[in-house]
Amino acid sequence: MEEKKIRVLIAKPGLDGHDRGAKVVARALRDAGMEVIYTGLRQTPKQIVETAIQEDVDVIGLSILSGAHTHLFPEILKLLKENQIEDMIVIGGGVIPEEDIPELKKAGIVEIFTPGTDTRDIINLIKEKIKK
């Protein structure tokens, strides 16, 4: 029989070339029974949103270490809005200063995970937000 599965897009916007963290998260979500789509490095906001649409994901996980999060994260949220996508949640992770987090959350990012996060916290948050 079919089983509904949580689908997650793990994307790396911006120009930094480090995806160790993204891969660790992708792997952890996979092991939690989710379908994880990983797109590789250096994605534009447009590519990320287009991929999320085609893959019909429940969650977009953005990983960034370049410092451009205050620019790129809201850009992605804006594109989602323009495409009238209201049924996906966006979470973020990477090297993100504490003081930027309130602003990002206000923009619509559901949660920000910084280095040292237990992957179980990410899994729990997703499972809590996405009921399937």
Next chain:
Amino acid sequence: MEILKELLKGNRRAAAKLISLVEDDFTQAEIFLKQIYPYTGQAIVIGITGPPGVGKSTITDRLTKNLRKQGTKVGIIAIDPTSPFTGGALLGDRIRMQDLSADPEVFIRSMGTRGFLGGLSKATQATIKILDAMGKEVIFVETVGVGQAEVDIVRVADMVLLITMPGMGDDIQIIKAGIMEIGDVFVVNKADRDGCERLITEIEMMLALKPETKWKPPVLKTIATSGTGIKDVEETIFHYISYLKDSGGLERKRKESTRKEIIDLLREKWGILFNQYIKKDFLEEVITRVIQRKEDPYTVVNRLSDILIKSYKQGEKDYDQ
């Protein structure tokens, strides 16, 4: 049925939602699949298969780029394995197709096998129809990285591109049954590696031993990362497709695949009905009686079939009222 109208107009979100429905709840999706069926059968379906890591995604990416230059609308179904242990999957074929995601006329969907053996996912065939109905002219179905026996692609695609590369094993691997029997066109990728010429000779020798057919599967060389040989592959694919159309082979293949699909759906349906109508306790009772040798399994199966047929008819009646 707004979603159907949108799908037929080529709306990507409508297509994506329908594919999810097919994956998550096939019974619900059936309602829509019935409606789109008349609009399908237009697209050419090309299977891309071969062992893990030979370059299936990269070759799909390169072929798609070439086709886009001619304005052809392309759909891609990229299948990766689902873990039999956790049910999770890491779908990574898009990594090799990054540039394509910005093109609105290319639709890529990654899928986990979700317990389906044979190199595809259960939703593959229905997803092909969805992409077809949304107006894609060529649909690539990239199988999971296959071993030796995952040959289901043959039954859903109009043609199979079998990709391999040097260093995968000796000539015995090539003459084993299974995967090497299904290629309509063979591609030796990473042709700059040692052993390329020998591999080509071995494949050609294997093919020479097959009964004579009008179409002799060609063996082509590529270095996909640099694009070398891709044009040749593209031309050969379309040469083969026109050969299929002219020789009646395409019609024959599609008839076979429709036959297979109907039989599969029927089996599936009876499986669902079985779960629906045969009560668990009743089944337990029957099993006990069979173990005690009070009944034999053969008679029991006939009796269960009778129950299924009766329940199904009753169910239909209830539905009509």
